[in-house]
Amino acid sequence: MARPPEAWLRGPVDGIPPPLQPVAHAFIAAREDVAAPVSALTGEQLWLRPGGAASVGFHLMHLAGATDRLLTYARGESLSAIQQAALAAERALAEPRPSVDDLLRGWQATVDRALQQLAATPETELQAERRVGRAHLPSTVLGLLFQAAEHATRHVGQIITTARIVAGLRIVLLAMTAGCGDAERAPSGTQPSAGEPGSAMFSESDAYERFMGRWSRRLADRLVEFAGVRDGETVLDVGSGTGSLSAAILQRTTTTRVVGIDPAKEYVAAAARRVGGTRAAFEVGDAQRLRFGDASFDRTLSLLVVNFIPDRDAALREMIRVTRPAGVIAAAVWDYGGRMEMLRIFWDEAVALDPAVEPRDERHMPLSREGELAALWTKQGLREVVGMPLEITQVFSSFDDYWRPFLDGQGPAGAYAAKLAEAPRAALEARLRQRLLRERADGPITLTARAWAVKGVVPAR
Numbered sequence: 057m058a059r060p061p062e063a064w065l066r067g068p069v070d071g072i073p074p075p076l077q078p079v080a081h082a083f084i085a086a087r088e089d090v091a092a093p094v095s096a097l098t099g100e101q102l103w104l105r106p107g108g109a110a111s112v113g114f115h116l117m118h119l120a121g122a123t124d125r126l127l128t129y130a131r132g133e134s135l136s137a138i139q140q141a142a143l144a145a146e147r148a149l150a151e152p153r154p155s156v157d158d159l160l161r162g163w164q165a166t167v168d169r170a171l172q173q174l175a176a177t178p179e180t181e182l183q184a185e186r187r188v189g190r191a192h193l194p195s196t197v198l199g200l201l202f203q204a205a206e207h208a209t210r211h212v213g214q215i216i217t218t219a220r221i222v223a224g225l226r227i228v229l230l231a232m233t234a235g236c237g238d239a240e241r242a243p244s245g246t247q248p249s250a251g252e253p254g255s256a257m258f259s260e261s262d263a264y265e266r267f268m269g270r271w272s273r274r275l276a277d278r279l280v281e282f283a284g285v286r287d288g289e290t291v292l293d294v295g296s297g298t299g300s301l302s303a304a305i306l307q308r309t310t311t312t313r314v315v316g317i318d319p320a321k322e323y324v325a326a327a328a329r330r331v332g333g334t335r336a337a338f339e340v341g342d343a344q345r346l347r348f349g350d351a352s353f354d355r356t357l358s359l360l361v362v363n364f365i366p367d368r369d370a371a372l373r374e375m376i377r378v379t380r381p382a383g384v385i386a387a388a389v390w391d392y393g394g395r396m397e398m399l400r401i402f403w404d405e406a407v408a409l410d411p412a413v414e415p416r417d418e419r420h421m422p423l424s425r426e427g428e429l430a431a432l433w434t435k436q437g438l439r440e441v442v443g444m445p446l447e448i449t450q451v452f453s454s455f456d457d458y459w460r461p462f463l464d465g466q467g468p469a470g471a472y473a474a475k476l477a478e479a480p481r482a483a484l485e486a487r488l489r490q491r492l493l494r495e496r497a498d499g500p501i502t503l504t505a506r507a508w509a510v511k512g513v514v515p516a517r
Contacts (some may be wrong), residue, residue, distance in 0.1 A: 062085060063082075072174050076177065089218070097222065119163055120163045125139060125150050126200050126203060129187070168203065184197050270452060280304045283384055287309045290315075293305070294358040297327065299332075302327065302338075314336045316339075320340075324338045324339060355384045377516045387511075390505065403418060425508070438512025446504045
């Protein structure tokens with residue numbers, strides 16, 4: 057099949073003003089030229105640095121991020137919280153790193169947005185003054201758009217050259233990879249040894265996935281629907297954990313961007329590994345003291361977290377501050393005392409065996425009763441507050457599928473089960489087995505979970 061002519065030889069791009077046709081042609085060529093050489097690379101080749109040069113993966117990350125930032129300045133806007141977080145991630149190049157497919161999709165989406173912006177830019181505004189970065193360096197709309205195109209063309213050339221080098225040296229690179237240390241393949245400090253304090257970070261996040269992640273993934277989609285998240289919005293995920301809510305937002309939209317914060321760095325790393333890409337960024341943060349500017353987000357969501365925050369009023373005030381007027385704040389908390397059957401059954405049997413543990417029963421969890429979340433939302437001045445139950449079901453393949461995740465020590469129930477001595481633990485296991493299986497030797501177990509959800513609208517300020 058004959059190769060199509062280069063973009064600039066195909067004639068004018070529909071809808072683009074004549075002075076911006078070279079910019080449009082450059083972006084189209086940049087989108088097309090990287091696809092073939094990059095898509096052939098393995099995940100390992102993507103991040104190799106032949107001769108110490110920047111990797112293909114870095115060039116692709118920087119290509120999308122820098123283009124997005126230049127387009128923002130050309131519109132006369134400041135960088136958003138999402139863009140600032142993406143820039144920090146780009147500089148740190150921390151693990152886990154995006155996949156080839158994620159990076160290519162991100163770059164293609166960036167070019168689509170660039171072409172839309174070019175079409176929407178009137179010729180009369182091309183010489184309008186613009187300021188760039190914190191130093192407010194002077195430029196113009198035309199200058200920034202041409203800089204974005206030139207910058208993209210330069211990095212695409214570097215991507216193609218580097219991709220050919222790492223693909224052509226496959227055998228040599230495999231040998232290099234087998235002999236190099238983790239410092240060659242991962243940023244310093246992201247791969248702790250078994251004896252270092254952080255060595256359990258991924259096992260802890262994986263334990264959470266086995267214990268509660270299967271539930272939160274199902275509930276996340278329901279909360280996103282309830283909150284009314286729409287395409288093109290910027291969303292803050294407070295207490296992002298291992299990324300279930302952020303993943304649900306990305307799956308339901310095509311252009312929405314998410315920033316997730318969590319106090320646990322191991323969960324932040326797990327979320328970035330599982331969900332991260334060009335539309336999501338995760339960082340360590342405190343819900344009671346958010347670092348973002350006022351009105352940075354269209355919506356702020358929190359899944360199964362608000363009840364664990366020490367100062368819930370302060371956290372909600374911070375969520376309100378960083379969400380724009382008329383934006384929505386939504387959250388959900390398990391109905392611990394009623395229909396969260398996985399935990400309700402556990403604590404019923406634990407208390408029956410040892411009444412002294414009743415104060416640890418999660419039925420006493422704050423904000424877990426009908427109306428309590430809505431009362432907090434109303435107290436902090438949110439408007440149009442709506443509360444409703446969200447119900448999901450979960451099928452465990454066997455009794456062990458239900459029981460063993462408790463022994464990983466996750467959450468209050470897991471912490472209790474994991475610290476039991478052998479005899480009381482066996483007694484609790486026996487009671488739960490009888491309760492869930494009754495006369496069956498083993499088999500699937502279907503349980504229901506209900507969460508109380510709330511949403512409210514940020515008033516004008």
